Amino acid sequence: MRRIIVSVAVGMLAGVGCLAQNGDKYVITGEMTRDSLRFTPQAVRMVYLACQSDGKEVRLDSAVVKNKTFRFEGKAPRFVEAAYLSGFDNGSVQLLLEPGNITVQPFDAHYPVSAKVSGTPSNDVMSGYYAVRGKDVQESKVRMNNLFNSLPEEVKNNPEQRMDYHGSVFNINTVMQKVVALEYLRSHLDSEAALFIIKYDIYHLFQPKTIERTLMRAVSSRLRQHPVYRELENKIKASNLKVGSPAPDIAGVTPEGKEISLSDYKGKYVLLDIWASWCGPCRREFPYLKQAMTASEANDKFVILSYSIDSKEPDWVNSIEKNELKHKNWIHFSTLKGWSSDAVSLFNVQGVPHTVLLNPKGEVVAFNLRGEEMLNKVKRIIEGVETYE
Template sequence: MQRIISFLCISIFLISCNKEKTDGFLINGNLDNVKNNSLVQLFRAEGRQTVIIDSTRINEKTFTLKGKIENPDMYFLTIEGIKGSLPLIVENETIDLTVYTDSIFASNIKGGKENNYFNDYQEFIKKIRTRSNHLTEEFKLAQQKQDTSKISSLRKEYEVMMEENDANDLNFMTKNNDAVLSGLILERALSTNKLEFTKIKEIYANFDEVVKNTRAGKVIAEYITANANTAIGSVAPNFSGPNPEGKTIALNDIKGKITIIDFWAAWCGPCRKENPNVVKVYEKYHSKGLEIIGVSLDGTPQQKDAKQAWKDAIEKDKLTWHHVSNLQYFNDPIAKQFNINSIPATYLIDAEGKIIAKNLRGAALENKIAELLN
């Protein structure tokens, strides 16, 4: 049921209005009950950082935020003393916001083209939310009673509900190709693997230029380019990065007869579990022309010393091949070149750099290497 929670969060967009023209955005907020002088902040998530766009203090249950942005996008509003943050799409227009302090997600926005799109979309989301809450409660009761038949039935009902949700998303994006929300929905879909690559390209191609020029639109365009460049049969894009000693290493400089590009991280449990298998394959086939270059996605906010964690993992797991990392987590430019959304992830390339296979592990990896080098 976790997927529906994150889905609902991203779906509760509050859209800008067109009440009065401004050079930038103007957010006029009214609250039903909150302390004077409480802090209000508008921010966006930029990689691992939080970037404050504007902030102010509440005065007599009202506040005003203003600024100028390049393109419409999703931002978040927080109010001191109120639980949670409110996602909203901000564009350079006037937004009238009514905040309900008992539930920030129930806040109301009036006006604007994007808000009209949102209201249509939100009607379906409200039904999904109600059904999801009902299923969650029934699921808890069934687990308490150890009613396996009921649990199975509820899981099927949940799957049907999510299929309806996916169909609604697809229908919305297809019909509303000029809506910023459509771009945000498609951007979210990139990490769920629910849509075939050809369908993603088709939807994006149908988007209005306004949507293509948003941040989400540009992310989708980069995804499409990277996916085309890293398809089986394509020549893998060259890349370079610093090794643990700070020396720059490029893929084209270390290629063997067969090369494994291995995306991993010290913090990644499945990666560390797979490492002994990769070590075994490397020791067996390195003399026959196998090379490996590990690309670490260390650099999470939780790592106090990401570089040391990376180096320690290399030593502990006895990974004696080439390694590079920009220590930027999933924002690593190499990860973006290869559309890496989860790890472990591997690419097999031949001596000319052509991609032969993807994401082979364990016996499947060894069997493929044996086939290619024996």
């Protein structure tokens, strides 16, 4: 059926992953062994293909259920994307959207989460992972039950004493969870599914540095342009953000509608200025930022990237115009997501203005330089008195 967009977060980045197409076709077919809703006495009449964008559901398509079956057909995204089938009242069917014939094997509509998806490379890998993970969960339950059954009655009836024993088995189960996940991943490092396994199942099991030094370096080089790889890379950088460390990348759109990212300006010193039109302290910094631009007039190796956390485009654009915040090396960009902007979480922004000075390699030189301190630092860099390259 016709593509339906239910809710897209207000913002200027139209190219969200689950909408970017590459022209290759996908076909999704599915069958239900029972087609009734679990908590409502009626049949499942419509199934929706959807994904998440900025925490909100984006419905990509819909299909009428006929004789307990449904079918979707469309253009696949440029990169393999996480998607799901909704329209049930007790969860959804998870899948990876990619070119090819994707089959949702017969499942009970009361429990759509248990549906098995196969037929394309990434979905086959993910299905295999769910199988080994499910086996590990059952074995973990057996270990815990065996422990409980082996305990003396007085320990079984004493929660505090029982927890001492349970703690040891819990630790064993956690170790086995890591072993099973890593062993499976080791055999599928060339699959896009590996990125989703790392993101959703493995990342929280290890320290970010461990993820970076082992898994991120181990996955196939062809996966390193995938948005999920970049997302993980950013998350790792943000977890250890300090002077001398590489900065995470952020993207946005200029008032003219051009998509840019922080990484586009590698090779230059960058003052990342995170601000908002409603922020009084931000406005007090404007004269110093203008002086920094004047000081660097004849030197193109320094730029200011002002990232607004406004949520309304007119407020943002009008503030730039009203306060004359314009210069060839003063670039403005935003996603208009307010405090939900990626920059807020990735740069641990507690308040605005928040500045980060970066060297030409994209490494942090200093945090929260303001006023005369910021201006003097910029002048010394431009004059060559200080270098951080």
